[in-house]
Amino acid sequence: MKLYYTPGACSLSPHIVLREGAFKFDIEKVDLQSKRTENGADFRGVNPYGYIPALILDNGERLSEGVAIVLYLADQVPDKKLAPPPASRERYRIIEVLTFIATELHKGFAPLFNPRCPDEWRAVVKEILIARLTQLAGDLGDKPYLVGNEFTVADAYLFTVLSWCGHVGVDLGLWPTLQSYAAHIGARPAVQAALKAEGLA
Ligand SMILES: N[C@@H](CCC(=O)N[C@@H](CS)C(=O)NCC(=O)O)C(=O)O
16 A cells, blocks of 8 residues: 655544554655655646545555545454444444544644635634634543544544644643643654654654
């Protein structure tokens, strides 16, 4: 398999999962401005939408959308328990959490990375994001993982989006719960290895 990624972007989530699942895989960096991969190819030839992550499966098929990719990977290695089994009650819980991260947090952060976002709108977006993170911190409490009692793909995704706080002027220290959660997930060997491979450790 090959993961197309951009350092520190949302592709860090499937990258962590690939390492947690002990998969054999390659990674190829994408410059999101020029849409060129590090091998000089036009990334739109891989994903016509022009965004990462994209995963090329061993049969050559392309899978995009972060939530689909991490659930696909989890299902390839059920013994690793990276997601509850398909059709179990807990499966819907992880879909609920992944959807929350994708739509409320990930896409909540997105305008803050856009230099063309007007200040007035930036302030509104930040306020909404802070409200979502405050609610999440309360829900998480002192639980070490988002879903169940073990690390799952939801933790890879939440860790990834929380790592953006410092880049957009949102102080993670506002939520000691989330700060210690991020430190604890960030200390996992697979997470450290992914960060190192992306040149971020
Ligand atoms: N719907 C996609 C969105 C992925 C996404 O937002 N990727 C960002 C980086 S975190 C990106 O590649 N942005 C560049 C662009 O949209 O041109 C998913 O959930 O995987």
